[in-house]
Amino acid sequence: MSSVMHSFFRALRGITKTADEWRDARTPEQQYVYLMESGKMKGKHLGSCLDSIRRGGLNTCYWPLAIPQLMEFIEKWRVENNDNEQRYHELAIEELYLESELPHIDLVSCPREEEHTEKIQDGRGRIRCFHVEEQEIEAPLESYNSWDEHAQMARLNWMHTGDSEEKGNGRESALETIIDPCYAIISDREVILPFETILQRLNLQPAYITNYCGGTGLKLCRRLDKLPHPGSSLEEDRYCTGHEDRNNAFELFGDGWDLAYYVLKWKQQTPSHEPPWRALWEEQHTPDRSAIVYND
Ligand SMILES: [Zn+2]
Numbered sequence: 001m002s003s004v005m006h007s008f009f010r011a012l013r014g015i016t017k018t019a020d021e022w023r024d025a026r027t028p029e030q031q032y033v034y035l036m037e038s039g040k041m042k043g044k045h046l047g048s049c050l051d052s053i054r055r056g057g058l059n060t061c062y063w064p065l066a067i068p069q070l071m072e073f074i075e076k077w078r079v080e081n082n083d084n085e086q087r088y089h090e091l092a093i094e095e096l097y098l099e100s101e102l103p104h105i106d107l108v109s110c111p112r113e114e115e116h117t118e119k120i121q122d123g124r125g126r127i128r129c130f131h132v133e134e135q136e137i138e139a140p141l142e143s144y145n146s147w148d149e150h151a152q153m154a155r156l157n158w159m160h161t162g163d164s165e166e167k168g169n170g171r172e173s174a175l176e177t178i179i180d181p182c183y184a185i186i187s188d189r190e191v192i193l194p195f196e197t198i199l200q201r202l203n204l205q206p207a208y209i210t211n212y213c214g215g216t217g218l219k220l221c222r223r224l225d226k227l228p229h230p231g232s233s234l235e236e237d238r239y240c241t242g243h244e245d246r247n248n249a250f251e252l253f254g255d256g257w258d259l260a261y262y263v264l265k266w267k268q269q270t271p272s273h274e275p276p277w278r279a280l281w282e283e284q285h286t287p288d289r290s291a292i293v294y295n296d
């Protein structure tokens with residue numbers, strides 16, 4: 001990303017009609033509601049609109065919105081402005097950003113085990129680790145799913161489920177061979193990223209946060225039915241153990257103008273047709289931040 005945010009650059013040059021000026025006294029939240037009214041974004045730059053609904057720090061900017069709301073806002077701008085790329089940003093992209101890239105995963109070796117050397121390309125063009133481990137487990141087996149952060153997919157796990165009585169009756173215990181490829185994603189540099197995935201990877205805020213009813217300290221839960229592990233009706237089981245809520249916050253190394261630039265970069269991935277806007281189910285999870293290549 002550029003070293004100076006465009007909004008600062010504008011202020012330094014004394015460019016008038018900044019987003020702040022036409023925002024009047026509205027808060028970013030009020031401005032969002034205002035701009036979502038019919039026709040309010042027509043003829044305005046996408047960068048300016050996005051910049052007018054954020055709060056800003058020196059290094060990052062903050063939008064009090066969940067990613068789907070932010071996407072809805074951009075969708076509305078694109079409709080009202082016939083998706084005119086000339087109005088994404090007031091400067092040609094080349095004048096501001098030279099080396100920036102979309103946030104792809106781009107590692108040199110398997111993130112699970114450095115010793116894994118085998119690689120395979122999956123149907124969507126991702127380079128995955130193809131190190132295979134063979135395991136012998138005593139039958140009968142039972143499988144269960146768990147989320148694999150490195151492979152970005154659900155993984156089947158196997159375990160022995162026999163009880164001790166069966167063992168005592170003289171039966172031979174059969175072993176089953178489980179073949180378990182690693183599948184960790186090493187690179188998705190060649191993959192077309194949906195816009196939602198780009199936002200999820202750029203977001204410096206966690207996707208979910210834990211909220212406790214009544215704030216800190218042990219309080220009675222007001223959303224008992226929504227607790228992940230609701231207790232019995234006993235009084236001591238009615239205290240709030242925390243709710244995993246979607247974090248309505250988006251934070252970026254950059255401002256609204258930079259965000260508009262990412263919309264353009266997203267489109268430019270496939271010049272002949274528009275890339276996917278929303279992420280598929282398996283693309284919803286954000287990989288370990290260290291795997292992603294961010295801009296300087
Ligand atoms: Zn591996």
Ligand SMILES: [Zn+2]
Pocket residue numbers: 212213220221222223224239240241242243
């Ligand atoms: Zn609660």
